[in-house]
Amino acid sequence: MTLQFEQPRSFAFGPFVLNPEQQMLVEDETPVALGGRAFDLLTALVEQPGVVLSKSELLARGWPGLAVEEANLKVNIASLRRALGEKAGSLQYIATVIGRGYRFVAPVRTSQPGRAVAERRPVGGQSNLPPAIAGIVGRAGDIAQIQKGLEADRLLSIVGAGGMGKTTVAVAVAEGFAGQVSDGAWFVDLASVDDAAQAPAAIARALGLSTQGADARAELLDHLRGRRLLLVLDNCEHLIEAVASCAQQLLAEAPQVRILATSREPLRINGERVYRLPPLDAPPIEESLQAAALLAFPAAQLFIERAAARNRAFQVEDEDAPIVAEICQRLDGLALAIELAANSASAFGVRELLGLLDGRFRQLGGLRSWPDRHQTMTAAIDWSYNLLSEEERVVLRRLSVFPTTFTLRSACRIAETGCESTSPIETLAALVDKSLVTAELGGSAVSYRLLDTTRTYAQRKLAESDEDQWVRQRYADSLNADN
CATH class of the missing domain: 1.10.8 (Helicase, Ruva Protein; domain 3)
Structure with missing residues (x-):
């Protein structure tokens, strides 16, 4: 048993980290000069991001027990904005709410102080989570839903295209969930493992075990039986079958272990809850947009x-x-x-x-x-493309001729490969599963599309192939047939 004390609270936003107890504001590890009044005002604002604090509340916080003019507040808010680098059209941190007060509008990541907590410490320490990214943008709802899902199910896979931010979200979820498992949260980076047979050994090493070879899975299971912890299996897609097999056995034989996986496709085993991480919301393209x-x-x-x-x-x-x-x-x-x-x-x-x-x-x-x-x-995208079968690569290249959404019927016309081993429908389903084609539900109909980044990549691959002109002619003929 050990006593672990958490660090003093801190607030991270943009490139800044605010430590109230240490009276310190740093930008990219460089201290920012800030007066005491301005520091107190900033602390009050970041403690309640998104909440409008009245001028009287801020005056009481910055000048407790003193009667001061409102102009003092305006001067210190202006000083704060300069220190944070606010300019017209730049990232805004403090918004003026006319007639009411001020509001902190940037996302804030908070590290709260804690009590001394008695914890069992497994081999290698309480956890090995990588540092979380400060100020994660636009993912608070996803993180909350995934944490809730992980409470209900012992295996949850965060699935999405390459570059969607799956690892960032997974680490944030694990940090929030770690307090619910007495033996901690453990991060396993599988990206560098190129031999599927080494997946159990990679998990064991992340837990601090020195086991190798054929005995790795058995020793891993022995270590995890009776332990209550969270495993974060990151970047599973290139080892998908081996990781799925190992995860299934872990869930069966270590009943208090939970698994959070990130992958470009689901593990597809019993008990898996799949969370498809959506893109970040983008603004509409409007000339009047400010x-x-x-x-x-x-x-x-x-x-x-x-x-x-x-x-x-x-x-x-x-x-x-x-x-x-x-x-x-x-x-x-x-x-x-x-x-x-x-x-x-x-x-x-x-x-x-x-x-x-x-x-x-x-x-x-x-x-x-x-x-x-x-x-x-x-x-x-190379990472995903290189994991595809040849039939899947051919179909992905051919689907890149669609400039926008397309139907299952039109996809089959363009993507027919002539291969007996698989049909365009099966291949399209596999590409959706692997996050290279997006399926969009609209009422009772389903349409499909390639993300613009994926389409551009696949078009380049098509141009490098010997079927570019042929596929484009087939696409033109299909348009004429529809008309």
Whole structure:
């Protein structure tokens, strides 16, 4: 038994972290100079994000027991905004609510202080979760639903296209769920495991066990029987059958273990709850759209926040707002694609960046700290494409000729491969399962589409094949037949 004390509370937003007890505000690990009154006001605002605090409440917080003029509050709020780098059209943190007061409008990730808690500590420590990303944008609802689902079912798979943000969400869920399991939450990164037979050993190593080889699964099961913990199995798709088999046995023989998996396709075993992570909501492309309205949409908010974190001088004017909306729409609300674009926004500006999107797979690079598969959108989709069967690759390339949604019937016309081993219907279902084709329900009808990022990739693969002209002619003939 050990006593574990949590760290003092902190509030993270954008590139900033606020530590009230330490009277410290840092931006990307660099301290920000801030007066004591302004610090107290900022603390009051971030403690209740989204809540309008009246001027009297803020005056009482900043000047307790003193009678001061309202002008003092305005001066300190202005000082706060300068310290946070707010400019017209840039990411906004503090909004003025006319006639009422002020409201903190940016997403806030909170780390609360805790009591000393007695805990059993398994091999290797209480948990090995990677650091969570501060200020996750647009995923609070998803995180809450997944946590609720994990309480009801022992296996939940977060499924979505590459770059959707599955790992980020999974780590946030695990942090919130860790308090419900006495033996902690454990993260297993399977991306670097290229031998399916090594999946049980990789899980065992993440738990601090030194077992190897054929005995790994048996020793893993012996270790987990009677323990109450959460396993986060990240990036399962390339080992899907091996991970599914191992997970099924773990659930059967370790009844207090829960599993949270991330994958581009479900494990498809008994008891699995599947949560398909949706894209971030993007703003509509409207000429009348204003810069301030962008922040109501998580895709645009993420773009602005990440671009501003890279360059404090970055800002979006009202005339640029429709362009930012189009960038977010073109990037399908994919978190990775938006972050890649944001990294380049300060170099090119939003207008030039929009023109580069047709070649985005060559132009947009990630951070050195990101894994290789996330360095470009090409690398992210390569990861999925290389896992497909040859029939699935052929069908995906052929479906890229559809500029928008398509029906099952039209897909079969274009995608017919002549292979006896599988039909276009089966292959289309597999591509939907693997998050490369999106199925959209509309009443009693189902339509299908490729995300724009996936379509561009598949069109390039089609152009490199020897059937480009033939497939395009088949598509033209099908349009004429429908008319």
